[in-house]
Amino acid sequence: xxxxxxxxxxxxxxxxxxxxxxxxxxxxxxxxxxxxxxxxxxxxxxxxxxxxxxxxxxxxxxxxxxxxxxxxxxxxxxxxxxxxxxxxxxxxxxxxxxxxxxxxxxxxxxxxxxxxxxxxxxxxxxxxxxxxxxxxxxxxxxxxxxxxxxxxxxxxxxxxxxxxxxx
Amino acid sequence: xxxxxxxxxxxxxxxxxxxxxxxxxxxxxxxxxxxxxxxxxxxxxxxxxxxxxxxxxxxxxxxxxxxxxxxxxxxxxxxxxxxxxxxxxxxxxxxxxxxxxxxxxxxxxxxxxxxxxxxxxxxxxxxxxxxxxxxxxxxxxxxxxxxxxxxxxxxxxxxxxxxxxxxxxxxxxxxxxxxxxxxxxxxxxxxxxxxxxxxxxxxxxxxxxxxxxxxxxxxxxxxxxxxxxxxxxxxxxxxxxxxxxxxxxxxxxxxxxxxxxxxxxxxxxxxxxxxxxxxxxxxxxxxxxxxxxxxxxxxxxxxxxxxxxxxxxxxxxxxxxxxxxxxxxxxxxxxxxxxxxxxxxxxxxxxxxxxxxxxxxxxxxxxxxxxxxxxxxxxxxxxxxxxxxxxxxxxxxxxxxxxxxxxxxxxxxxxxxxxxxxxxxxxxxxxxxxxxxxxxxxxxxxxxxxxxxxxxxxxxxxxxxxxxxxxxxxxxxxxxxxxxxxxxxxxxxxxxxxxxxxxxxxxxxxxxxxxxxxxxxxxxxxxxxxxxxxxxxxxxxxxxxxxxxxxxxxxxxxxxxxxxxxxxxxxxxxxxxxxxxxxxxxxxxxxxxxxxxxxxxx
Numbered sequence: 001x002x003x004x005x006x007x008x009x010x011x012x013x014x015x016x017x018x019x020x021x022x023x024x025x026x027x028x029x030x031x032x033x034x035x036x037x038x039x040x041x042x043x044x045x046x047x048x049x050x051x052x053x054x055x056x057x058x059x060x061x062x063x064x065x066x067x068x069x070x071x072x073x074x075x076x077x078x079x080x081x082x083x084x085x086x087x088x089x090x091x092x093x094x095x096x097x098x099x100x101x102x103x104x105x106x107x108x109x110x111x112x113x114x115x116x117x118x119x120x121x122x123x124x125x126x127x128x129x130x131x132x133x134x135x136x137x138x139x140x141x142x143x144x145x146x147x148x149x150x151x152x153x154x155x156x157x158x159x160x161x162x163x164x165x166x167x
Numbered sequence: 168x169x170x171x172x173x174x175x176x177x178x179x180x181x182x183x184x185x186x187x188x189x190x191x192x193x194x195x196x197x198x199x200x201x202x203x204x205x206x207x208x209x210x211x212x213x214x215x216x217x218x219x220x221x222x223x224x225x226x227x228x229x230x231x232x233x234x235x236x237x238x239x240x241x242x243x244x245x246x247x248x249x250x251x252x253x254x255x256x257x258x259x260x261x262x263x264x265x266x267x268x269x270x271x272x273x274x275x276x277x278x279x280x281x282x283x284x285x286x287x288x289x290x291x292x293x294x295x296x297x298x299x300x301x302x303x304x305x306x307x308x309x310x311x312x313x314x315x316x317x318x319x320x321x322x323x324x325x326x327x328x329x330x331x332x333x334x335x336x337x338x339x340x341x342x343x344x345x346x347x348x349x350x351x352x353x354x355x356x357x358x359x360x361x362x363x364x365x366x367x368x369x370x371x372x373x374x375x376x377x378x379x380x381x382x383x384x385x386x387x388x389x390x391x392x393x394x395x396x397x398x399x400x401x402x403x404x405x406x407x408x409x410x411x412x413x414x415x416x417x418x419x420x421x422x423x424x425x426x427x428x429x430x431x432x433x434x435x436x437x438x439x440x441x442x443x444x445x446x447x448x449x450x451x452x453x454x455x456x457x458x459x460x461x462x463x464x465x466x467x468x469x470x471x472x473x474x475x476x477x478x479x480x481x482x483x484x485x486x487x488x489x490x491x492x493x494x495x496x497x498x499x500x501x502x503x504x505x506x507x508x509x510x511x512x513x514x515x516x517x518x519x520x521x522x523x524x525x526x527x528x529x530x531x532x533x534x535x536x537x538x539x540x541x542x543x544x545x546x547x548x549x550x551x552x553x554x555x556x557x558x559x560x561x562x563x564x565x566x567x568x569x570x571x572x573x574x575x576x577x578x579x580x581x582x583x584x585x586x587x588x589x590x591x592x593x594x595x596x597x598x599x600x601x602x603x604x605x606x607x608x609x610x611x612x613x614x615x616x617x618x619x620x621x622x623x624x625x626x627x628x629x630x631x632x633x634x635x636x637x638x639x640x641x642x643x644x645x646x647x648x649x650x651x652x653x654x655x656x657x658x659x660x661x662x663x664x665x666x667x668x669x670x671x672x673x674x675x676x677x678x679x680x681x682x683x684x685x686x687x688x689x690x691x692x693x694x695x696x697x698x699x700x701x702x703x704x705x706x707x708x709x710x711x712x713x714x715x716x717x718x719x720x721x722x723x724x725x726x727x728x729x730x731x732x733x734x735x736x737x738x739x740x741x742x743x744x745x746x747x748x749x750x751x752x753x754x755x756x757x758x759x760x761x762x763x764x765x766x767x768x769x
Contacts, residue, residue, distance in 0.1 A: 066331070069331055
C-alpha cells in the first residue's frame with residue numbers, strides 16, 4: 001500500500017532530499033514498534049530535515065502505519081515542531097517577567113528591525129529563525145537571549161550586531 | 168464475581184471489582200451526569216462533568232475513569248461537586264455557538280439536556296470565541312463552532328473504524344477536531360460512514376440535510392416523486408418516536424411515507440432481491456471463469472456499502488477489480504425507476520424524482536458520484552437518513568404511532584425475506600447463498616431455517632465453507648467445489664480482509680463487507696442511542712424476525728422480480744450492464760490519484 005504511493009513521490013525528490021529521507025527511514029526502523037515512538041521520530045526528522053513539511057509527515061505516517069491526522073495532530077500540538085522551513089540558527093529572546101522588565105521587549109523590536117523579520121519568521125538568507133521564549137530560567141542574567149544552545153546575558157540592542165556576527 | 172463495598176452518598180453500596188465509580192454508582196441506582204462518556208464507545212475523561220468527591224483525595228475525580236476501590240467514601244452530589252460541574256459547564260458554553268433555537272439538534276442535544284440537569288441558569292463567562300467555520304461535504308456537515316471537544320468522534324474514527332480521519336489538531340484554546348492540516352472533509356480519505364454523526368452529542372457533526380430538496384420535490388406538481396426505504400430503516404424508525412430498539416415498523420413506515428405525499432411508496436427491499444440476482448450471477452460467472460482457466464478475479468467483495476467502496480478506493484486502489492460491479496440496491500432501484508418504470512408510466516426520466524431513505528450517510532455521497540447516472544439524470548435524487556425521515560414525519564404533523572399498518576405499492580414494493588436481512592452483517596451473503604446454492608444444486612440451502620449459522624452474529628470476521636455436491640448437470644463443473652466465504656462489518660475488519668488479498672493470501676472466494684459495525688442496523692444514518700450494543704442486538708433480532716415472517720424467503724422466488732426480468736432481460740445481461748452495474752475510481756490515501764472531491768461550498 002505505502003509502496004504504491006511512495007513510488008510516485010520518490011521520483012520527485014532531489015538526491016539531497018532523498019538522502020535525508022533515507023536517513024529518516026533508518027531512524028524510523030530503530031524506533032518502530034516502540035510505544036510513543038512518533039514524537040522521537042518527529043524530533044529526529046526535524047533535526048535531519050530542518051522542519052516537518054506535510055510531505056515528510058506523510059512519509060512518516062506511511063512508514064509508521066499511522067493516520068496523517070494523528071501525525072499532524074502531534075506536530076501542531078508541540079510548538080517546537082515547525083512545518084515551515086527554519087533558519088540555520090534559532091534565536092530566542094526571553095520575555096519572561098525579569099527579562100521583559102529589563103528590556104527584552106526592546107531587543108525584540110531591535111531584532112525585528114535588524115533581521116527584517118517578525119517574531120516566528122525566518123530571515124530571507126535562512127540564517128536565523130526568530131522566536132521568543134517564556135522564561136529560560138536565567139532571570140539573574142536578564143535580559144537574556146539564546147542562539148541555538150548558547151545563552152547570552154545582559155544583552156542590549158547595541159550588542160546585537162556583535163552577537164549575530166558570531167553565527 | 169468479586170465485589171467491593173463502598174459508600175456513595177451515605178449509602179452502603181456493593182459493586183463488581185474493577186468497575187469505575189460511574190458504573191458502581193449506576194449499579195446502585197445513583198446517576199452521575201456525564202457528557203463525553205459514551206458507554207462501550209468512548210471513555211476518555213475529557214469533559215470532567217462526571218467529577219465526584221472521594222474522601223481522602225485532594226482533587227475531584229472523574230468518575231468515568233477512576234476505578235472504585237473497596238472502602239471508598241464518595242459524594243456525587245455535594246456542594247463542591249455541584250459547583251465544579253456548573254463552572255465546567257459554563258466554561259464549555261463560553262466557546263459554544265449558542266444559536267440553539269436554530270440548531271437541528273435543538274431539544275435533542277446532550278449539552279442542552281445537561282445544562283438543565285445541572286441546574287445552570289446563567290451564562291457566567293463571556294470569553295473569547297474560536298474563529299471556526301462550517302465544513303460541509305456531500306454526506307455530512309461539521310460545524311466546529313458547536314464542537315465541545317468531547318472526542319467521541321475521534322474514538323469511533325480511530326479506534327472502532329480505524330480510519331483515522333478525525334483527530335485533535337493544535338493545542339489548548341486553538342484545538343479543533345479535524346483532518347490533518349484542517350483540510351475539508353470532502354477532500355480526504357474519509358469513507359463518509361457517518362459513525363461520527365451518530366455519537367456527536369451536539370450539533371457539530373450531522374448529516375448534510377436533504378429535507379428541503381425533498382419537500383421541494385413533493386411540492387412540485389410536475390414531478391412524480393418515488394420513495395424507497397432500505398431494509399434497516401423499518402427497525403430503526405420507531406426509535407424516532409420513542410419506541411424501544413428493535414420494534415419493527417414496516418407497516419407504519421409505508422403509511423407515513425404515503426401521508427408525506429410520495430406518489431409511489433416502493434421498497435428498496437425489492438431491489439435487494441434484484442441485487443442478489445445480479446450479484447449472484449456475477450459471482451457464478453467469476454467462479455466459472457476461474458475454474459475454466461479464465462482471468463476472473465477472486466475473491467469477489469460485495470459492493471452494497473458505499474462507505475466501504477470509498478474506503479477501498481482510497482486504501483486499495485489497485486485491488487478494485489475485486490469489488491462486485493453491482494451498484495448498491497437503492498441505486499439499482501433508482502436506475503430501474505427512471506428507465507423501466509418511467510417507460511411504463513409514459514414519463515421522461517427527468518420528470519421522476521427518486522428519494523431513498525437510508526440508515527446511512529455514505530449513500531448521500533453515492534448519489535453524488537458521477538458514475539451513478541443514466542440517460543443524463545442521476546439514478547437517485549435525494550437520500551434521507553432515518554433521523555431526517557423522523558424529523559420530516561414530525562414536521563408534517565403525522566401521528567406516527569397511531570398510523571394504520573399499510574403495504575408498499577405494487578409492482579415494485581414486494582420483497583422476500585432474503586431482502587430484509589440485507590440490513591445486517593452476514594445478511595447479503597446469506598441471501599446470496601440461498602439463491603446461488605439452489606440454482607446450482609436444485610436444493611434448498613442446508614441450514615436450519617435457512618440461516619447460515621457461522622456467519623450470524625456480531626463477530627468482526629466470520630467465515631464458512633459451503634460444499635457444492637450433487638449439482639445440476641449444467642453446473643457439473645462445480646461438483647465438489649467448496650465455496651469459502653467471509654463476512655465482516657466495520658472498516659477495521661474490511662481492512663484486514665483486503666490486506667490479505669493484497670498480499671495474495673486470501674483463502675476466500677466471496678466476501679461480504681458492510682462499512683459500519685453490525686451492518687446497516689447501526690449505520691451512520693440511524694437514530695442515536697445511549698447503548699449501541701443492546702440497540703444493535705435488538706435491531707438485528709427484529710430484522711431476522713422480518714425475514715422469518717415472510718412466506719417467500721429467497722430472492723429468486725420474488726414473483727414481481729421474475730416478471731420484471733421477463734421484460735428487462737437476463738441478470739447481468741445487456742440492460743443490467745448499462746443500468747445496474749458500475750465501475751470504481753482509484754483515489755489513494757491522500758486522494759492523490761484523482762481530482763474528484765466531495766466538498767459543498769457553504
